[in-house]
Amino acid sequence: MQRMTRQRQAVLDELRRIDDFRSAQQVFEDLREDGHRVGLATVYRNLQGLASEGDVDVLRAVDGENLYRLCTNRGHHHHLVCRQCGHAEEIALSEIEAWVTEVARQHGYTQVDHSMELFGLCATCSAATPAGSSDQVGTSTSPTTD
Amino acid sequence: MQRMTRQRQAVLDELRRIDDFRSAQQVFEDLREDGHRVGLATVYRNLQGLASEGDVDVLRAVDGENLYRLCTNRGHHHHLVCRQCGHAEEIALSEIEAWVTEVARQHGYTQVDHSMELFGLCATCSAATPAGSSDQVGTSTSPTTD
DNA sequence: TTATCTGCAAACATTTTGCAGCGAG
C-alpha cells in the first residue's frame, strides 16, 4: 500500500466526487481549480498507482487518452461509456467471456485477453443532442452504430 | 482516390507482404531496410489515407500505438491478434453485435459503437513461448486470460 | 502544367522521469 498523502487523498476525493471517466489532465485541472496544490506528474503517478492496485478502472479513449474512474466492481467487466459526458455503466457478461475464450481456442490462441468498450450517448445526453456531435470521451474506431 | 505514388505503392506492397498488424514506425523501418526512400510522415499519411478509404484496418495496441493491416474483410469485424508476431484473424460474430445493441438500449444509450479486440498468442507463438513474455503488438489491459 | 504528394524538421499532446526537498509513518 502506498502512503496516503494529501495529494493522493485529493485525487481519490475527486474521483469519488466525479464518478465518471476522466483523463489525468482533467483531474489535474479540477484539483487545481478546487485550490489543491498538486503537480500533474503526481496526478499521473497516483492514478496509475490506484489503477495497479485495482482501485480505479482505466480505459483508453479513442483519441488515445487514458481515462480513469473509481472502481465499483472489482471483477472483470466492461463499460458502456457516454462519449458526451463521460458517465459510464459497468457491465459484465459472462457470455462474452466464455465466447472469447472459445473462439480463441478454436483458433489455437492461448493466453487470451480481450478489451471491449461500448461508447454511446447516455439517455440524458441523447435527449439533449440532436444528431452529429462527438467529443470528450470516445469517438468511433469501428463504425458500428448498430 | 489518391495518387498512386512510388511511396504509396511501397506501403501497400509492404502491407501486402506482411499481412499482420504493424505499426507505422515498423512499416517505415521495413521499407527503409528494403531500400525504399520514404519519410516517416509519408508512411503515416499513407497508412491513414488507406485506412480512411477502408483499405486497411487500424487497431490500437494497448501501449497506444496504432497498428495497421491490409483489410481482407470489408464489413464490421473484430480481431484476434497475436501479441507476439502480430498475426491476426478477423472474426465477426453477430451475436456480439446484437448483444451490444441490446445492452446499450437497456441502459438508454443511443448511437452506440463498440470496440473489441482479442489479444493472445497464436498457435505458433504459443508453442515457441514458455510462459512470461509479451511485446510487440498488444499487452493486457484487463487481465482476463481466461 | 499544376494540384497533390513527399521529406524533413519542428510542433504537438500525453505521459514519464530525474532530482532536490518535503513530509507521512
Added chain:
DNA sequence: CTCGCTGCAAAATGTTTGCAGATAA
C-alpha cells in the same frame, strides 16, 4: 529520522503539420 512522495521541468513517445521542392496525371 527515513524513505517514499512531490513538484517542476526536461525527456520520451507516437503522431501531426508547415513548407519548399518533387511528381503523378
